[in-house]
Amino acid sequence: MTLKDAATAVRLNAYAPYSGFRVGAALRTPGGQVFAGCNVENVAYPEGTCAEAGAIAAMIAGGESRIAEIYVIADSPDPVPPCGGCRQKLAEFAGQDVVVTMATVAGFERTATVAELLPGAFGKGHMETT
Numbered sequence: 628m629t630l631k632d633a634a635t636a637v638r639l640n641a642y643a644p645y646s647g648f649r650v651g652a653a654l655r656t657p658g659g660q661v662f663a664g665c666n667v668e669n670v671a672y673p674e675g676t677c678a679e680a681g682a683i684a685a686m687i688a689g690g691e692s693r694i695a696e697i698y699v700i701a702d703s704p705d706p707v708p709p710c711g712g713c714r715q716k717l718a719e720f721a722g723q724d725v726v727v728t729m730a731t732v733a734g735f736e737r738t739a740t741v742a743e744l745l746p747g748a749f750g751k752g753h754m755e756t757t
């Protein structure tokens with residue numbers, strides 16, 4: 628299954644009654660496994676989770692921890708860039724050169740690398756102490 632197909636399918640399961648904005652994400656691991664997730668909102672708004680976070684959670688639950696590529700799709704005029712929190716989440720599990728494809732249901736796509744989305748990411752090296 629392509630990441631586009633997986634993200635398109637899972638988007639339809641999104642739980643987004645508050646924003647009405649359904650998002651799907653699908654990622655592939657270096658070994659070729661595909662994991663997908665959708666946004667899950669909550670009446671306590673900050674408790675909602677993004678599609679990217681759902682796909683990452685599915686990946687971790689499936690025993691994998693590296694992202695080789697990721698595809699995000701929403702029904703919007705322009706491709707939706709991941710939120711700041713998801714950029715940091717992506718940086719945790721994806722290399723700087725990993726391509727993030729942002730797509731619209733209408734068929735428009737644009738891409739950016741993880742490094743382009745989050746230059747100067749906070750990383751594990753910052754926690755080394757003397």
Ligand code: THU
Pocket residue numbers: 643646648649650665666667668675676677678679699707708709710713
């Ligand atoms: N959302 C995602 O799931 N991924 C993104 O990349 C951007 C935003 C969700 C969060 C919320 O449920 C809705 O879209 C509106 O912000």
